[in-house]
Amino acid sequence: MMDFSPAFDLELQLEGFNGPLDLLLHLVRKQKMAISDIAIAPITEQYAEYLKRMEELNLDIAGDYFVMASTLMLMKAKSLIPREKESFEEMREDLIFQLEEYEKIVAQAAELQKLHREAVRSFPRVYKEKIEKAEREFKVGENAIFLLVEHYARVIERRKALRPILIKPKPYTMKDVLSLLFGVFRKRKSTRFSSLTHQRERGFVVYLFVSVLELVREGSLKVTQTDTFSEIILQRRGVFTEEKQQQLIARFE
């Protein structure tokens, strides 16, 4: 692994990020790069470092951050494969577009906040005069049907709020996923990616994907896919030792 240790601005509130794009934009700005000049490899490393740091601080990190991490890793992997050059460029263009759009949204959100702060400096008249109304015909507005589902949702949500909170099972950690993966490859030489993800939740799949990419990167796994969306075959290269497993776990923790 390339030794890359960005100086962390820890004074920055790590938990203050509003999602993966916010974090990415922050990294790009820190490099004083134009969004359109984004260099995927270093950004991927830094992004992963941030996630690691956030995990160390025991911040509750949304799955969205890991989805972005796996996208970045996939891009990085593609950038190394000549055959994937076109696909890589396409993904990079998409990401640039997404970041540029997101930058606009942030500016617009800040503007709305400003407008709101100014607007609420005025107060309305609150008490109502009792002025008799005549009998009126009953009509509903154009979007009443959506108002109906909103009201129903309100009832359901209120009822849920009154119920005892169910304790959710602990989500997967990278350690669980890696142990599982190592367990499989200690017994066999190859397997289908789908057999590992069968009936698993999204968080697990994302972790698994990241682990696989990491193992491919360091040469322990070979991945073949004959066509887009076709089955991904994972093949073991080298030996899956306990030691290697611990090493990898340490890297993610």
Place this chain on the structure above:
Amino acid sequence: MDGDFKATVEALIFAADSPVSVEKIAKILEADMELVRAAVAELTTDYVPRGINLFELAGGYRFLTSRRFYPMVLKMKDTDRSLSLSQAAFETLAIVAYRQPVTSQEIAAMRGVQSVSSILRNLQTLELVRIAGRKDVIGRPMLYRTTPKFLELFGLYSLDELPSLEEIGVNEL
């Protein structure tokens, strides 16, 4: 009289939840009661020819629509034709729509209230809800359903077209 002082008194009376006393205004503005009284007197006079008047009521002051223009105000209130259902009525209607056939007790339990019978009567009067038989349990309570008029008013061909909770990201648990 300092124009800004008078204007502040005006703003306070306008925005208050209930009639405000001279005493309260004086306290907020850290001003002399006499000064506030004078401002209120001037404001009262200023507003005499206008569409809004300043009234002394229940130990305090408040702005009200000038009585002279009541007929027009009434006309405006009548023009707001699309009578909207109250929050409680809308919720009750929503429960009937989504859970029909349903009993009055079931609706009340879902809404966390003692009774919804007067709301249900109201919805029946508006022809949005109807009685559709009795439930086969002890006491044989009446079952409620929505009417064809409900479908028509809400622009639906059938109940299958009701938007699902899932679509707005709420899971029923």
Place this chain on the structure above:
Amino acid sequence: MDGDFKATVEALIFAADSPVSVEKIAKILEADMELVRAAVAELTTDYVPRGINLFELAGGYRFLTSRRFYPMVLKMKDTDRSLSLSQAAFETLAIVAYRQPVTSQEIAAMRGVQSVSSILRNLQTLELVRIAGRKDVIGRPMLYRTTPKFLELFGLYSLDELPSLEEIGVNEL
């Protein structure tokens, strides 16, 4: 300008619970829109130095206290109308405001997250956002728009008044 005509317009705006449009006033008073517009303009000027001002909001007119006296009125009310929204909620609202009508999936994609449904529910509960129909694509996802209350709470007469990216200082590429 006939003093009574102006006072009637004043009374109507004052008596309404939400901003009233020139069209509506003209219809109630069976008067010419131009005449109403002139009355509103005069009223706006009349009220400038006062504690109450006439604001152009959400397609209509509404009396509110003058922003100048915010500190004093706040002292009386203890709390203002500020929405306590997270940054994520403001971003979601910005997407709806600037790109409406828009689906929940489109918003999530723009924010780079999997789902925004709980934020959207919250914005709906606050009556800032509403469902405004379905998009004519496979799955017919719901489309979201901002409400008149959004315009009111953000001091806007119409969506055209939303500051452009140029005005905000972001270069549109």
